[in-house]
Amino acid sequence: MSASVPTTRLQATADAFLTRFAGIKASLPGDKSLRERAAATVRSKGLPGPREEAWRYTQLRPLTDVTFETPLHADVDAQALLGRLPEIAAPHLVFVDGRFRADLSTASSMVRTGAPSFGSGARPDFDPMVALNTMLAEDGVAISVPHDVDGGTIVLASLATGQNGRAIAFHPRHSVNLADGAKLTLIEIGLGDGVYFHNPVVTVSVAHGASLTHLRLQTESEQAFVLSTVYADVASDGTYDSFQLATGGRLARAEIHATLSGPNAIAHLNAAQLLAGSQHADFTTIVSHDAPNCASRQTVKTVLTGKSRGVFQGKIEVARAAQKTDGYQMNQALLLSPDAEMDSKPQLEIYADDVKCSHGATVGELDAEQLFYLRSRGVPEAEARAMLVRAFLDEALEAITHEAGRAAMETAIAHWWDRQA
Amino acid sequence: MTAVAETLDAVQSATEGGYKWGFSTEIEMDMAPKGLNEDIIRLISSRKEEPQWLLDWRLKAYAAWLKMEEPHWAMIHHPPIDYQDLHYYAAPKKKAGPKSLDEVDPELLKMYEKLGIPLKERAILAGVELPEGEAPQVAIDAVFDSVSVATTFKATLAKAGVIFCPISEAVRDHPELVRQYIGSVIPAGDNYFAALNSAVFTDGSFVFIPKGVRCPMELSTYFRINARNTGQFERTLIIVEDGGSVSYLEGCTAPQRDENQLHAAVVELVAMNDASIKYSTVQNWYPGDAEGRGGIYNFVTKRGICKGANSKISWTQVETGSAITWKYPSCILQGDGSVGEFYSVAVTTNHQQADTGTKMIHIGRNTRSTIVSKGISAGKSNNTYRGKVSVLKGAENARNFTQCDSLLIGDQCGAHTVPYIESRNPTAKLEHEATTSKISDDQLFYCRSRGLSQEDAVGMIVNGFCRDVLKELPMEFAVEAQKLLAVSLEGSVG
Amino acid sequence: MLEIKGLEASIGDKQILRGIDLVVPSGEVHAVMGPNGAGKSTLGYVLSGRAGYEATAGLATFNGADLLDIEPEERAALGLFLAFQYPVELPGVGNANFLRTALNALRRARGEAEMDAPGFLKLARAEMKRLSMPDDMLKRNVNVGFSGGEKKRNEVLQMAILRPKLAILDETDSGLDIDALRIVADGVNALRGPDFSALVITHYQRLLEYIVPDRVHVLVSGRIIRSGGPELALELEANGYAGMVADAA
Ligand SMILES: Nc1ncnc2c1ncn2[C@@H]1O[C@H](COP(=O)(O)OP(=O)(O)OP(=O)(O)O)[C@@H](O)[C@H]1O
Numbered sequence A: 001m002s003a004s005v006p007t008t009r010l011q012a013t014a015d016a017f018l019t020r021f022a023g024i025k026a027s028l029p030g031d032k033s034l035r036e037r038a039a040a041t042v043r044s045k046g047l048p049g050p051r052e053e054a055w056r057y058t059q060l061r062p063l064t065d066v067t068f069e070t071p072l073h074a075d076v077d078a079q080a081l082l083g084r085l086p087e088i089a090a091p092h093l094v095f096v097d098g099r100f101r102a103d104l105s106t107a108s109s110m111v112r113t114g115a116p117s118f119g120s121g122a123r124p125d126f127d128p129m130v131a132l133n134t135m136l137a138e139d140g141v142a143i144s145v146p147h148d149v150d151g152g153t154i155v156l157a158s159l160a161t162g163q164n165g166r167a168i169a170f171h172p173r174h175s176v177n178l179a180d181g182a183k184l185t186l187i188e189i190g191l192g193d194g195v196y197f198h199n200p201v202v203t204v205s206v207a208h209g210a211s212l213t214h215l216r217l218q219t220e221s222e223q224a225f226v227l228s229t230v231y232a233d234v235a236s237d238g239t240y241d242s243f244q245l246a247t248g249g250r251l252a253r254a255e256i257h258a259t260l261s262g263p264n265a266i267a268h269l270n271a272a273q274l275l276a277g278s279q280h281a282d283f284t285t286i287v288s289h290d291a292p293n294c295a296s297r298q299t300v301k302t303v304l305t306g307k308s309r310g311v312f313q314g315k316i317e318v319a320r321a322a323q324k325t326d327g328y329q330m331n332q333a334l335l336l337s338p339d340a341e342m343d344s345k346p347q348l349e350i351y352a353d354d355v356k357c358s359h360g361a362t363v364g365e366l367d368a369e370q371l372f373y374l375r376s377r378g379v380p381e382a383e384a385r386a387m388l389v390r391a392f393l394d395e396a397l398e399a400i401t402h403e404a405g406r407a408a409m410e411t412a413i414a415h416w417w418d419r420q421a
Numbered sequence B: 001m002t003a004v005a006e007t008l009d010a011v012q013s014a015t016e017g018g019y020k021w022g023f024s025t026e027i028e029m030d031m032a033p034k035g036l037n038e039d040i041i042r043l044i045s046s047r048k049e050e051p052q053w054l055l056d057w058r059l060k061a062y063a064a065w066l067k068m069e070e071p072h073w074a075m076i077h078h079p080p081i082d083y084q085d086l087h088y089y090a091a092p093k094k095k096a097g098p099k100s101l102d103e104v105d106p107e108l109l110k111m112y113e114k115l116g117i118p119l120k121e122r123a124i125l126a127g128v129e130l131p132e133g134e135a136p137q138v139a140i141d142a143v144f145d146s147v148s149v150a151t152t153f154k155a156t157l158a159k160a161g162v163i164f165c166p167i168s169e170a171v172r173d174h175p176e177l178v179r180q181y182i183g184s185v186i187p188a189g190d191n192y193f194a195a196l197n198s199a200v201f202t203d204g205s206f207v208f209i210p211k212g213v214r215c216p217m218e219l220s221t222y223f224r225i226n227a228r229n230t231g232q233f234e235r236t237l238i239i240v241e242d243g244g245s246v247s248y249l250e251g252c253t254a255p256q257r258d259e260n261q262l263h264a265a266v267v268e269l270v271a272m273n274d275a276s277i278k279y280s281t282v283q284n285w286y287p288g289d290a291e292g293r294g295g296i297y298n299f300v301t302k303r304g305i306c307k308g309a310n311s312k313i314s315w316t317q318v319e320t321g322s323a324i325t326w327k328y329p330s331c332i333l334q335g336d337g338s339v340g341e342f343y344s345v346a347v348t349t350n351h352q353q354a355d356t357g358t359k360m361i362h363i364g365r366n367t368r369s370t371i372v373s374k375g376i377s378a379g380k381s382n383n384t385y386r387g388k389v390s391v392l393k394g395a396e397n398a399r400n401f402t403q404c405d406s407l408l409i410g411d412q413c414g415a416h417t418v419p420y421i422e423s424r425n426p427t428a429k430l431e432h433e434a435t436t437s438k439i440s441d442d443q444l445f446y447c448r449s450r451g452l453s454q455e456d457a458v459g460m461i462v463n464g465f466c467r468d469v470l471k472e473l474p475m476e477f478a479v480e481a482q483k484l485l486a487v488s489l490e491g492s493v494g
Numbered sequence C: 001m002l003e004i005k006g007l008e009a010s011i012g013d014k015q016i017l018r019g020i021d022l023v024v025p026s027g028e029v030h031a032v033m034g035p036n037g038a039g040k041s042t043l044g045y046v047l048s049g050r051a052g053y054e055a056t057a058g059l060a061t062f063n064g065a066d067l068l069d070i071e072p073e074e075r076a077a078l079g080l081f082l083a084f085q086y087p088v089e090l091p092g093v094g095n096a097n098f099l100r101t102a103l104n105a106l107r108r109a110r111g112e113a114e115m116d117a118p119g120f121l122k123l124a125r126a127e128m129k130r131l132s133m134p135d136d137m138l139k140r141n142v143n144v145g146f147s148g149g150e151k152k153r154n155e156v157l158q159m160a161i162l163r164p165k166l167a168i169l170d171e172t173d174s175g176l177d178i179d180a181l182r183i184v185a186d187g188v189n190a191l192r193g194p195d196f197s198a199l200v201i202t203h204y205q206r207l208l209e210y211i212v213p214d215r216v217h218v219l220v221s222g223r224i225i226r227s228g229g230p231e232l233a234l235e236l237e238a239n240g241y242a243g244m245v246a247d248a249a
């Protein structure tokens, strides 16, 4: 079988990470046994291959073409990258090449820095990318918003310099905890240049009545590998409201696990992916309805040009106890070029009877009639297309209420569109 | 149209309680010893007096099977199957080989009577030829355990140029056709169960519709597993040449037994230019008892290829039986403008497990596919729709519409939807919708306030839920299917 | 004869009916009026046995039989019919099939022979003609895609075919055009006779011009606060509920 070739290559890459772990483990902060257990998982499972159902549409083979080197951290200049951050008037937590930079960040009583924060809820035993992160995480932040406090907005930025051609891998590990009734908007931004591998894991815990708005702007280097994982647990009456825009990465995957663990919890997992060239981007969600009366909503839009490939996998699981679940998911893709590809796998797994769950999926090109209508009213074709693409994305974007966050998204979309023209 | 409905009532009254088709018949059987190896395959092949090429093909399939693993991706669970603990060949003992119905074992005929199959041609019974076009006629091939027993209406069909016979007979009488097409849609090594079937298949039906012929009547096969510890591995091959058309019906029952029985059939369909094949199944194998003991493991591979331009293959299935169903009737839409359809109702109750759906592979330009799946889960059962729609690069203007709805009855069951949607062509348009809900209390109360009993109300709402599929069935089958739905769900509500 | 004594009912923990006393003798038509949320529909649901509408005290009998302890279909077999304020849609279920199944269930319960398809169609067509409903309504699915007024007419069609002994019409006049109102009223009046009684829930005096009630009851906050002759409806139309509520308090 031809599958054996990439499997051994994946094995070699996993081995390289294990070797790196052996080299640095003495100096890694935190729970040693947690690291060793994660290493054991990496050892036994390796990196996910083509036969793994959860990775059937996203193959890590390109990652095996790159040899990742030890990062150089002294005096990395990130000024140019800083200038590319959207303007958002809020405290910033800035990471450069995976390391926290106090000199570029704003101090806050809600933030603890200096070490990876493993949080709880992630599954290193189960999820290979989380295992890799758990084994190698060197840095991260812990954000905690106390009882009934409105924490406002925090920007968490990851800048990758490209290290003058040195390909490096970094695995930041963050946690976000909102106590009962707390509120926060977290805006995560990733950008960079050159070849690198960014493998962040964020664990989120939203307590009773708390509400986290999690906006993610992934505009990383088009040569980068970006495999991010979020595990969010939402307690009774809590809300986890997330939106992610991805335009970057050569090979990108954002995986979100949201568990609605108390009654009346709400999760929104909206996303837009804009892809060009030979980019590959995957948006994968698993929403677990574990308690009654919870609602989940997902609107995911993908626009593809060039030879790009888009993936959406969305699973809604409804446990036996989760009566009166209301789950809805819509994913739509626009193929704008003859060589683009879209794969989607929406999935329902339902064990409770009194539920309302539905999903819809469509794949197609721009509506010829709409295009004609606009042109017949005098709108030039390129503009008409831009207008329709923007309209296509609107449903996913309209839920964003944070003004500066929304503006940053709009700007990124406009930039992307300009680059295509 | 009511002929079938009435015979169904007769079957119900002939048996008591529970699974209503669960009688077994005392017939002298000719059985191969238990177990699977090359010798058994040689034995099957020699019993059937097969040519060498077919034996070689079987042995190759067997060799491939040995290297394969049982698939585990479906949402089904069962204790490991001991493939060596089965009989791979069981046939009613031949006296000299039944040449006409009179020579068929009367016990067997009695069983078919109980099943309500109009096995004896009405014309023969009445002693008169029916005038052309009067009353719908159904030609039947009955497969009892491993072998075809009798094919009715052969003469009438022959006049039209249609070949409809047991596949073993086709191997003998039309070897060139069988050799050309067998395994052409589902290669012997396609998957674990197809490989197993290719190695040991014992009978099944063969249909050939020549150029320009619309088959003058519906063709039907009735499958029944009777003997203990036998696997049934039938193989059906339907070929329709340019401009021809056929509607084919398949019914299945098995007696009630407390061990699991294996059924691994293969069905291959080939449609040439402008040809059309409608394949309807009402699957009512024994589902096991209320505790989940016994029942048929139904691991079936069905696939059709729309080879020619503007050809059409339509699968309709009503699946109420079997302990486990693993089945994905699929269409390869190769010819430009070809059409694939899949209409399915799957009902699971008690401990039944069904993982069923379809694959629509769009290769040709302007190909279209429609998928309508209705899953109903009750009791402690699990019901999964698994489907793939794949649009390949050249499939300009391909269209797919998929609707899959699940209905849950009771809070101990599961309903799952696993679609794969893949598009490689921007001019293609794919739409997929899925919903899951329970029977609405408002609907139930509305019906009951009009005087309907709880069970009738559920039956009516469920039939309404399945309407888009049931209306695709030929009339006789639709009536049977509706009753079957009601009977299957008896006792699962309230 | 419908007899209701001290009937109290709750939805979940919320008490809606707080002691209803009401007698509708055979052959009479009574109207029930009352402000939004008073409990009128609740009364109809409790009488016809909708789950979740629980009688917590009191009793209700129809021709001597206890209504509250039996299943909805058994109440229907006794001759009870509720025309829903919001008729329910049954996707995939043909109107004709539904009606014939219901009719035959009732006929069976009454010990009558079932009606065959041609006989039923004849009956249905005749009734539809009287209600000025187009024939194709029979082919469509029960209430699916019907306009508001069509749904109401469909309820009346069911009533005409099922021939109940006691009909509860819950705002069957709402959403009807003027001609339809007449037709619906004619449908009810055609059933009138010594063995038929009806409880007509309405907000509008106009319906009562066509279906002249023997009695009018005013239901407010789960209690009947006044009963009287047809003139009571006129009084309400003129003065509203406020004054009456104050008087009753
Ligand atoms: N499922 C429910 N849960 C809680 N309260 C309910 C429910 N159904 C009805 N109610 C409440 O019960 C009360 C009585 O409702 P009902 O429908 O009987 O009023 P009504 O008199 O028919 O009003 P209308 O004239 O608006 O039709 C209202 O306050 C309503 O909000």
Ligand SMILES: [Mg+2]
Binding pocket: C040, C041, C042, C085, C170, C171
């Ligand atoms: Mg009301």
